Amino acid sequence: MKEFLNMGGYALYVWGSFGMTALLMLVEPLLVHSRRKTTLRRVSRLVRSKSAQSLKNPSANI
Amino acid sequence: MPWFSVISVILILIGLYMGFFVAPADYKQGEGYRIIFVHVPASWMSMFIYLVMAFWAILGVVFNTRVSGMMVQALAPTGAMFTFLALWTGAFWGKPMWGAWWVWDARLTSELILFFLYIGYIALHSSIDDNRRADRASAILVLVGVVNIPIIYYSVKWWNTLHQGASISLKSGSSMASTMLIAMLIMTLGFWAYSIAIALARVRSIILERERDTRWVSELPEINQ
Numbered sequence: 001m002k003e004f005l006n007m008g009g010y011a012l013y014v015w016g017s018f019g020m021t022a023l024l025m026l027v028e029p030l031l032v033h034s035r036r037k038t039t040l041r042r043v044s045r046l047v048r049s050k051s052a053q054s055l056k057n058p059s060a061n062i
Numbered sequence: 063m064p065w066f067s068v069i070s071v072i073l074i075l076i077g078l079y080m081g082f083f084v085a086p087a088d089y090k091q092g093e094g095y096r097i098i099f100v101h102v103p104a105s106w107m108s109m110f111i112y113l114v115m116a117f118w119a120i121l122g123v124v125f126n127t128r129v130s131g132m133m134v135q136a137l138a139p140t141g142a143m144f145t146f147l148a149l150w151t152g153a154f155w156g157k158p159m160w161g162a163w164w165v166w167d168a169r170l171t172s173e174l175i176l177f178f179l180y181i182g183y184i185a186l187h188s189s190i191d192d193n194r195r196a197d198r199a200s201a202i203l204v205l206v207g208v209v210n211i212p213i214i215y216y217s218v219k220w221w222n223t224l225h226q227g228a229s230i231s232l233k234s235g236s237s238m239a240s241t242m243l244i245a246m247l248i249m250t251l252g253f254w255a256y257s258i259a260i261a262l263a264r265v266r267s268i269i270l271e272r273e274r275d276t277r278w279v280s281e282l283p284e285i286n287q
Contacts, residue, residue: 008093017151021100032263039267047280
């Protein structure tokens with residue numbers, strides 16, 4: 001195990017490469033997921049406020 | 063849609079297993095060469111995603127289709143990420159083998175220009191408020207920048223570079239051990255499936271944002287809860 005982590009003396013370079021790759025490829029899906037949630041929240045708020053408006057004023061229906 | 067995420071996770075796990083436990087150590091670089099299993103797939107994806115963006119940009123310019131601009135927009139951050147990873151892992155490979163994190167070599171410089179093209183696209187698109195105009199203007203930037211792709215690809219042939227030439231080619235086959243090659247190709251397919259999954263997931267938010275005034279969006283079950 002120790003030998004494996006040592007990577008023949010190249011530990012910093014091998015794990016530095018794989019570590020950054022893993023980090024970014026795990027963070028990106030999380031960002032996309034949170035963007036999806038924010039978007040859904042924002043758009044549904046917008047749609048709700050619009051339908052409330054058109055109830056008050058039917059002629060302004062879009 | 064979750065299919066591509068599942069496929070990419072499986073392929074990347076197999077690729078990592080093969081890359082670390084099946085592929086032998088290199089006779090010259092020892093264990094250090096294993097960086098290849100992220101460096102090459104990330105570099106290929108950085109170029110491939112740009113070509114896919116250019117394809118959508120052409121569709122958008124010629125046929126004026128709405129979704130093409132959204133696809134370009136959804137792909138750009140992932141392309142920029144892979145370009146950054148290609149440069150990062152390249153630096154971590156160059157340091158032990160060449161003795162320098164960075165050299166102004168044709169391959170490295172043209173890859174850096176690719177990174178700036180992605181950043182330039184993202185900056186230009188977000189600086190124009192009207193989405194349709196932003197799509198049009200930034201599509202032109204993407205299409206002009208596409209000349210850089212063959213420059214990156216052939217840079218190791220055209221110039222005398224420190225970066226090594228291609229280890230595999232369509233004409234002469236591969237100069238690598240077959241388990242190394244297979245591990246690298248599996249990782250590449252995994253990164254490819256990852257890119258599809260993430261771009262499709264991102265484009266769904268972009269579509270909702272841009273089409274928020276339409277009736278079909280207001281009638282979606284996700285919106286009406």
